[in-house]
Amino acid sequence: MSSLEKSGPLLPGGTVGVLGGGQLGRMLTIVARRMGYRVVSWVGGPDHGPAGMADVVIEEPFDSESGLHQFLEEADVATVEFENIPRDLLERVAEAIPLHPGAEAIAVCQHREREKAFLSLNEFPCAPFWIVDSAGTLAEALAQLPANGGILKTAEFGYDGKGQLPVTSDMDAAETWEKFDAPRAVLEEKIDLGGELSVLVVRDQRGALVTYDPVENFHRDHILDISIVPARLDSAILEQGREIAVGIAEALDYVGILAVEFFLSADGTLLVNEMAPRPHNSGHHTIDACETSQFEQQLRAIAGLPIGSPRLHSPTVMLNLLGDVWVDNDQCPDWSGILQIPGAALHLYGKHEARRARKMGHITFTAPTQGEALAGHKKGRALLGIPEFE
Ligand SMILES: Nc1ncnc2c1ncn2[C@@H]1O[C@H](COP(=O)(O)OP(=O)(O)O)[C@@H](O)[C@H]1O
Ligand SMILES: [Mg+2]
DSSP, X not given: OOHHHHHOOOOBTBEEEEEOOSHHHHHHHHHHHHTTOEEEEEOSSOOOSGGGGSSEEEOSOTTOHHXXXXXXXXXXXXEESSSOSOHHHHHHXXXXXXXXXXXXXXHHHTBHHHHHHHHHHTTOOXXXXXXXXXXXXXXXXXXXXXXXXXXXXXXXXXXXXTTEEEEOTTSOHHHHHHHHOOSOEEEEEOOOEEEEEEEEEEEOTTSOEEEOOOEEEEEETTEEEEEEESOXXXXXXXXXXXXXXXXXXXXXXXXXXXXXXXXXXXXXXEEEEEEESSOOGGGTTHHHHBSSOHHHHHHHHHHTOOOOOOOBOSOEEEEEEEGGGSBTTTBOOOOHHHHTSTTEEEEEOOOSSOOTXXXXXXXXXXXXXXXXXXXXXXXXXXXXXXXXXX
C-alpha cells in the first residue's frame, strides 16, 4: 500500500509534479487544471512551449539539486510524461513523495535491454533479439539473423525511430558498430508486418484495471501517422492483445496508464514491440472519442481517485501533425478547411518552432460510423498535403 493510499487521495487543490516537458505533460496538465489541481512541470531544459500550461515550470537540468529541491517543495505526487528520466532521479523522487508509475516499472520501460529481459522472463511474446555491446557480439548476432534482416536499436533514449538502424547479416560488424556509436544495443529480427496495434491499460492504486479498445496503428518513416479505433483486426487477436497488456501491467505492479505496442506478423502472430510508461500517442483519440481520456486516467490513478470508463463513444481516426506541414517551418497551415470537417478536433502543442518530423499536434476525426471517420481523415490529410495513406 502506498503512502498516498494510507493518507487518502490527493484532492483538487493539491499539486501534481510532472517530470518531462513535452505534449504528453501538456495534455495531462490541461486535465489536471480542469479538475482543480496545480501542476509543476520539471522540463530538464529550456521549455520549448508545451510546458507553458503548468503553474510552475522548472527548467534546471535533471541532475540539479536545486531543481529537485524545488520540485519536491511544490509537488504532492509525481509522474512522468517521458520515460528517459534518469533512474537515480526517479528513485530520489520516490523516496520523498509518491511516484506513479514506480521507479522500477519506468526503469524497465526506459531501457530496451531490461524491457526484453522482463518480457522473456515473464514469457510475453516478442521478436527474437540479441543483446549487443561490442563489434564482436554484433558479429555473432548478425550471423544468426534470418534473411529478412534486423533492426539495431540503442538500449536507451530512442524514440520515433531515432537510434535505429536496419541491418542485414552480410554487413561488416566492426564498421556498423562504430557507425552506430552507442554503448549498448538490442538487435531485433525484422518482422514481416501484417499490422501494428497498441493497447492502453490503466491500473489504480488498489490494482483495479481497465483497458481501452485496441488501436490499429500505421507508421510512416518509423513515426506514428494515424491510429484507427475500433481496430479492423481479428477479434481474437485484439482480445489476446488486451490479455497481454493486462498481464504486463500486473507483472510490473503498475499504477497509471501504460501503453503496450504490438507487432502483428504477416502470419498472424502477435508480438510485444515495446511499452511506454505514460500516456501514448496512440491514445490521443481518447480525449475526443472516449468517456475518460488517457490523461484523465493518469491523473486519477496518480491522485488515488477511482479510474473512469474507457468506453469508446465514437469511431475515430487520429492523424499526427508533424512539422513537415508547416510552411517554411514557422508558419502554421490554414486550418479553415480542417475546421469545416464535421467531427474534426484540432490539438496543437504550443511548440515555438516547427521542424521536420517533429510532432506539433494532432487531429482527431470522430463520426457516427467508421467509414465517415476514415473519410473525414482522408479529406483532412489531402487538405494538408500529407501523402495518401493505404
Ligand atoms: N523488429 C521490427 N520489425 C519490423 N518493424 C519494426 C521493427 N522494429 C521497429 N519497427 C518499425 O518501426 C517503428 C518504431 O519502432 P519502435 O521500436 O516502436 O521505436 P520507437 O521507440 O521509435 O517507437 C515500429 O512501430 C515499426 O513500424
Ligand atoms: Mg514505438
